[in-house]
Amino acid sequence: MILRGTKFQIKVWNEISKIPKGKVKTYKELAKLIKKPKAIRAVANACGKNPYPIKIPCHRVIRSDGTLGGYSGKGGIARKKNLLKKEGYNFERI
Numbered sequence: 001m002i003l004r005g006t007k008f009q010i011k012v013w014n015e016i017s018k019i020p021k022g023k024v025k026t027y028k029e030l031a032k033l034i035k036k037p038k039a040i041r042a043v044a045n046a047c048g049k050n051p052y053p054i055k056i057p058c059h060r061v062i063r064s065d066g067t068l069g070g071y072s073g074k075g076g077i078a079r080k081k082n083l084l085k086k087e088g089y090n091f092e093r094i
Helices: 007-016 027-033 040-048 076-086
Strands: none
Touching: 007 027, 007 040, 027 040
């Protein structure tokens, strides 16, 4: 798959692709992983611009307070929650 976006977006999307099924990372954790610890909002924006919402599993990225945050894929936040449930994510941790 050829990703089209800014260098920053592609870096974020590649990191998101490493998150295993049933697990989540926060926007803040992703920012730290790409060595841009203060770019939390930019990471969230890159998630929102994700051209492949299932192949690049941005549904596995949540807010630091444990809430789901947004989801730009079809179906919005309800779909994000369903995808995480199907993958076996334990919502009791939130």
